[in-house]
Amino acid sequence: MWWRERIGYVGQEPKLFRMDISSNIRYGCTRDVKQEDIEWAATQAYAHDFISALPNGYETLVDDDLLSGGQKQRIAIARAILRDPKILILDEATSALDAESEHNVKGVLRSVRSDSSSRRSVIVIAHRLSTIQAADRIIVMDRGQIVEDGSHRELLLKDGLYARLTRKQADSME
Numbered sequence: 001m002w003w004r005e006r007i008g009y010v011g012q013e014p015k016l017f018r019m020d021i022s023s024n025i026r027y028g029c030t031r032d033v034k035q036e037d038i039e040w041a042a043t044q045a046y047a048h049d050f051i052s053a054l055p056n057g058y059e060t061l062v063d064d065d066l067l068s069g070g071q072k073q074r075i076a077i078a079r080a081i082l083r084d085p086k087i088l089i090l091d092e093a094t095s096a097l098d099a100e101s102e103h104n105v106k107g108v109l110r111s112v113r114s115d116s117s118s119r120r121s122v123i124v125i126a127h128r129l130s131t132i133q134a135a136d137r138i139i140v141m142d143r144g145q146i147v148e149d150g151s152h153r154e155l156l157l158k159d160g161l162y163a164r165l166t167r168k169q170a171d172s173m174e
Contacts, residue, residue, distance in 0.1 A: 014076030
């Protein structure tokens with residue numbers, strides 16, 4: 001199907017398989033890829049350094065207890081990036097992550113957005129609003145309806161639902 005080639009998806013709880021990390025990143029990619037392509041995708045996903053630090057690097061066998069939630073998430077993002085989709089959907093991709101892992105995933109978003117060679121659209125579905133503040137465009141939905149649309153700054157100035165939710169989340173962090 002044409003959309004499989006054009007859309008990459010990373011969900012809240014990414015699925016990794018009991019195979020080495022290189023194979024997990026390569027999984028589902030229909031084009032011929034070299035190890036350097038896998039390492040490039042891992043670098044884009046802020047995963048290369050922690051993978052390289054593992055005893056067997058990219059040949060390390062994935063085990064449920066071996067990797068943190070943030071590491072699994074970054075491997076799943078590397079898998080999506082390797083496929084070079086025109087649209088990358090991250091569905092609650094940071095919801096279960098600690099602050100450092102969330103920061104790394106936000107770095108991934110910045111790097112994917114700034115990659116001018118890819119011309120890729122990134123759709124981020126998030127309840128944690130800090131994840132989407134740097135987005136070009138934020139669409140706020142309430143009960144299945146679009147209620148606001150704009151940049152982070154524009155939505156704060158509107159002082160509507162987005163601004164209220166942002167203040168509420170900021171208050172809960174204190």
